Ligand code: ATP
C-alpha cells in the first residue's frame with residue numbers, strides 16, 4: 005500500500021510516462037476516404053504487404069487527407085530496404101546517395117518509398133558546430149521513424165488495407181486542433197535542421213492554426229542559424245512556403261520571427277516601405293488565389309515579382325547616372341540577382357526567365373509593329389504580359405495599355421493582325437515624334453522619372 009502510494013507520488017512528480025504503443029485509429033476516428041488516396045500509393049503498400057513487409061502512406065499526404073485537403077504527392081514508408089523494394093516493381097529506381105530511397109514510377113506519378121529511418125541521436129550522426137546534422141543514414145524501426153519526423157501532425161501513418169491511422173505522437177489530436185507541435189525538444193530539433201523553423205511557420209499558416217508556444221519559443225533566438233543551411237535547400241523550402249496558398253501571412257510571420265532577414269533580406273527591407281509592401285502583397289495575393297484554385301504557379305514569375313521593386317529602383321538610379329536605359333536594366337537585374345542568390349539560390353533556369361520577364365517590360369512601352377510580332381513569338385511573352393498587368397494593378401503603368409497587351413496575348417492570329425494594324429495607324433504620328441525626341445535626348449543623361457514609369 006505504502007509502496008503503491010510512493011510510486012504514485014513519484015510518478016506524478018516526475019511525470020514518468022507509462023510505456024505505451026501508438027494509437028491506432030479506425031476510419032470513423034480519422035475520416036480518410038480511401039477513394040481520395042492515390043491508387044498507386046495503395047498498390048505499393050499492397051505489394052509490400054503481400055511480401056510480408058510493413059508499408060504505410062506517410063507524412064504530408066496523411067495530414068492533408070485528414071483535414072480534407074488534396075495531397076500534392078504520396079510517400080510510402082516501409083521496413084523493406086531499397087534493395088528489397090526495387091525488384092518488386094516493374095519501374096522502380098533507387099535514388100539518393102546520402103540516404104537511399106526508391107522511386108516507384110506509374111506513368112506520371114512517382115511514389116517515393118523510403119525505408120524507416122532512425123532519429124538523429126541513435127546513430128553515427130555527424131553534426132556541425134551548431135548541432136546541424138550533416139549525415140544521418142541509419143535505417144530504424146517504425147517507432148524511430150516516427151520520432152525523427154518534424155511535427156506530430158507530420159508523423160502519421162495510414163494503412164490503406166486496414167484503413168487505419170497509426171499515431172505515435174498524438175498527431176491527429178494536434179491536427180484537429182490545428183497545432184503545430186515539434187516532436188522532441190524544439191531547440192535541439194531546430195539546431196539539427198534549421199529549416200524546421202520555416203516549416204513550422206508554413207504548416208501553421210497553411211492549416212490556419214498556430215505553432216504551439218513551446219515549439220515557437222526558441223525560433224527568435226535560433227533564427228540566425230538559417231544562414232548555415234545550403235542556399236539551394238532554402239530555395240526549395242521557400243518555394244513551398246510561397247506556394248502554400250497563404251504566402252503573405254507566411255512572409256509576415258517569418259518577418260516577425262526574424263527569419264526573413266536571413267532568407268530574403270531584400271524583401272524584408274522592401275516591406276518597410278508602403279509601395280514595396282503593396283506590390284509584394286499584390287503579387288502574393290495573385291499567387292495565393294492561383295494556388296487555391298488549383299492553377300500552377302511559376303517560380304520565375306513569383307521571384308521576378310518579389311524582386312521587381314528593387315530592380316526598378318536600381319534601374320532608375322543607374323539610368324540617372326547616364327547609362328543607356330536598356331543597359332541599365334541589365335545591370336540592375338544582375339545586381340539584384342547576385343545579391344539575392346547569396347542567401348537563397350534561385351536556380352539558373354529561373355533566373356534566366358526572370359530576366360526575360362523584366363527585360364520585356366520597357367518593350368511594352370514603345371514597340372514598333374515589327375517588334376510586337378517578334379515579342380509575340382517570345383517564350384516568356386505570356387508571363388511578361390501577366391507581369392505588366394501586375395504592374396498596372398500597382399499603378400506603375402497604364403492599365404488600358406496593359407489590357408491591350410493582355411487582349412493581344414489572348415487573341416487569335418486574325419484578331420492580332422487587326423489589333424496591330426490599328427495600333428500602327430494610331431501611333432504613326434506620335435511614334436515618329438517620339439523617336440525624334442528619343443534621338444535628341446540620347447546624349448543627355450536619361451530622365452529618371454520617365455524610366456521609372458517604363
Ligand atoms: P508538403 O505537403 O509541402 O509536401 P510534407 O509534410 O509532405 O509537406 P515534405 O517535405 O514532402 O513535406 O516531407 C515529407 C515528410 O518528411 C514530412 O511530412 C515529415 O514527416 C518529414 N520531413 C520533411 N522534412 C523534414 C525535416 N526537415 N525534419 C524532419 N522531418 C521532415
Ligand code: MG
Pocket residue numbers: 063064065076077
Ligand atoms: Mg510532401
